[in-house]
Amino acid sequence: MLTAHALTKRYGDRTVVTDLSFTVRPGTVTGFLGPNGAGKSTTLRMLLGLDAPTRGHATVAGRSYAAHPAPLTEVGALLEARSVHPGRTAYHHLRALAHTHGIPRTRVEQVLGLTGLTDVAHRRVKGFSLGMGQRLGIAAALLGDPATLILDEPVNGLDPEGVLWIRTLLKSLAAEGRTVLVSSHLMSEMALTAEHLVIIGRGRLLADTTVTDFVRHSGAGATKVATPDATALAGLLTAPGVDITSDTPGTLQVRGTDAEHIGRTAAAHGIPLYELTPGTASLEEAFMDLTRDAVEYPATLQGAAA
Amino acid sequence: MTTAPHPYRVTPLRVLRSEWHKFRTLRSTWITLAVTSALTTAMGAGLAAAYDGTGEGSMDTVLFVLLGTQFAQINLGVLGILATAGEYSTGQIRATMTAVPRRLPVLFSKAAVLAAVALPLTLATNLLTFPLAQSFLTGTDQAASFGDPGVLRALAGNAAGLTLLAVLALGIGALVRSVPMAIGVFIGIVMILPEVLAVLPYALVDDAARYFPGKALEALTTAQPMPGTAAPGAALLAMALWTTAVLTLASAVLRRRDV
Numbered sequence: 001m002l003t004a005h006a007l008t009k010r011y012g013d014r015t016v017v018t019d020l021s022f023t024v025r026p027g028t029v030t031g032f033l034g035p036n037g038a039g040k041s042t043t044l045r046m047l048l049g050l051d052a053p054t055r056g057h058a059t060v061a062g063r064s065y066a067a068h069p070a071p072l073t074e075v076g077a078l079l080e081a082r083s084v085h086p087g088r089t090a091y092h093h094l095r096a097l098a099h100t101h102g103i104p105r106t107r108v109e110q111v112l113g114l115t116g117l118t119d120v121a122h123r124r125v126k127g128f129s130l131g132m133g134q135r136l137g138i139a140a141a142l143l144g145d146p147a148t149l150i151l152d153e154p155v156n157g158l159d160p161e162g163v164l165w166i167r168t169l170l171k172s173l174a175a176e177g178r179t180v181l182v183s184s185h186l187m188s189e190m191a192l193t194a195e196h197l198v199i200i201g202r203g204r205l206l207a208d209t210t211v212t213d214f215v216r217h218s219g220a221g222a223t224k225v226a227t228p229d230a231t232a233l234a235g236l237l238t239a240p241g242v243d244i245t246s247d248t249p250g251t252l253q254v255r256g257t258d259a260e261h262i263g264r265t266a267a268a269h270g271i272p273l274y275e276l277t278p279g280t281a282s283l284e285e286a287f288m289d290l291t292r293d294a295v296e297y298p299a300t301l302q303g304a305a306a
Numbered sequence: 307m308t309t310a311p312h313p314y315r316v317t318p319l320r321v322l323r324s325e326w327h328k329f330r331t332l333r334s335t336w337i338t339l340a341v342t343s344a345l346t347t348a349m350g351a352g353l354a355a356a357y358d359g360t361g362e363g364s365m366d367t368v369l370f371v372l373l374g375t376q377f378a379q380i381n382l383g384v385l386g387i388l389a390t391a392g393e394y395s396t397g398q399i400r401a402t403m404t405a406v407p408r409r410l411p412v413l414f415s416k417a418a419v420l421a422a423v424a425l426p427l428t429l430a431t432n433l434l435t436f437p438l439a440q441s442f443l444t445g446t447d448q449a450a451s452f453g454d455p456g457v458l459r460a461l462a463g464n465a466a467g468l469t470l471l472a473v474l475a476l477g478i479g480a481l482v483r484s485v486p487m488a489i490g491v492f493i494g495i496v497m498i499l500p501e502v503l504a505v506l507p508y509a510l511v512d513d514a515a516r517y518f519p520g521k522a523l524e525a526l527t528t529a530q531p532m533p534g535t536a537a538p539g540a541a542l543l544a545m546a547l548w549t550t551a552v553l554t555l556a557s558a559v560l561r562r563r564d565v
Contacts, residue, residue, distance in 0.1 A: 083398060085393070087333060097405050100405045101320065
């Protein structure tokens with residue numbers, strides 16, 4: 001279990017992370033979200049003891065990362081920035097890391113196989129593509145067979161095939177019962193892989209929630225219906241896969257079916273409709289709404305929504 | 307996922323093994339070491355072959371034969387700097403410090419590995435270069451043999467000095483964290499500053515300058531102590547203190563600063 005206790009990080013007079021507390025529960029994939037510059041990488045570096053917090057502290061399974069006798073078996077980390085000497089081969093990079101813990105060569109070969117790097121293991125990292133570099137980073141993270149994995153923007157800059165590989169990997173790691181904390185600035189990516197969300201902006205906690213709750217409250221994909229006969233219409237629309245909520249009397253938020261079906265159903269039963277608005281807000285937009293005030297460098301012109 | 311407790315843990319000996327593995331698996335390591343050795347030997351033999359029996363008469367014979375170690379100073383210094391500052395420029399340091407978050411064993415292991423390689427290499431190079439160069443110097447005023455007073459001590463003293471200097475550079479690399487800047491500091495402070503100080507017309511500065519690493523190494527390399535230089539024992543002690551001081555400072559910084 002990873003815990004941040006009131007973490008604050010200041011560089012000179014710039015405060016990057018402010019009083020940030022959250023817990024990553026074991027056995028889940030937790031998405032760590034925030035716009036670029038929100039303090040995600042700094043927070044992850046503090047969890048790993050690479051950066052010392054100005055105030056507060058971070059713990060891994062109850063104590064600081066550095067206090068563990070075999071840290072690589074507690075947490076495996078893929079940091080955003082490359083952390084490999086380009087002149088060394090993938091195999092020797094992993095061997096050198098393995099030596100610090102007495103991890104045998106067989107495990108090095110195993111993680112090379114798991115990440116599909118066996119064929120290039122004896123090539124120098126210098127010639128690796130971004131995707132191969134990410135795979136090597138993940139191989140290093142898996143070296144100690146850790147219960148917890150921290151992955152900082154693992155899909156950044158990857159081609160579609162690489163993105164798919166990371167998604168599948170995250171799911172299989174979670175299925176093995178591992179705790180995964182994965183950072184991203186893309187909500188859509190997290191919605192596909194994470195169950196839990198920790199959202200930060202400008203170094204502050206904005207939301208600590210589940211993906212399901214976030215989707216429910218975001219209004220993403222919901223069709224808004226205003227009718228004097230809300231209860232009757234809700235009853236008629238109820239079906240498997242259809243989710244109906246009501247914020248105020250006389251309005252319904254309907255998910256899982258479209259405006260055409262709602263309109264036809266209402267007409268067939270003579271129910272008047274005052275408003276029928278197909279939901280256009282995506283998860284991404286909901287995330288942007290939440291973080292709008294917390295974007296480091298907001299664009300002055302709001303571009304067309306994706 | 308294994309459920310049994312891991313037998314793995316970080317120990318100082320394992321960190322040492324890891325650093326040795328890192329050191330030996332870079333091509334640049336072996337190129338630098340080979341060039342260092344070859345330059346020293348080639349320059350010793352070349353200068354001796356070209357020696358016409360005049361001009362350098364005032365120079366100590368071991369110092370003369372080992373003039374090529376001037377390059378060795380820089381080469382081995384750069385090797386030390388690459389071991390520490392090089393990890394920051396490549397990003398490797400993040401992987402290293404995540405594996406060994408206590409940090410200090412990494413610095414000490416790097417220093418130990420470098421010393422363990424540099425000392426035997428420079429000693430062997432010196433013991434090879436001296437007789438090779440001497441084969442061209444028979445009959446000149448630079449002729450000498452292993453048996454002459456101070457010769458073996460100077461050959462070994464030079465190797466010890468070069469090793470300490472390389473470890474000192476490694477410490478500078480850990481402090482400065484940038485390869486070009488560390489090389490600048492190393493060459494500026496170790497090689498140029500004492501030369502500048504020695505020219506200043508103050509006796510006290512002149513006395514102090516002879517205990518600077520570059521000057522102390524020169525004193526260590528002479529078979530017959532020259533006037534105005536430190537005694538060999540004092541020179542070796544001075545170099546050891548310089549290196550210890552820089553490593554101590556580097557440890558303090560490494561513990562406290564963000565990676």
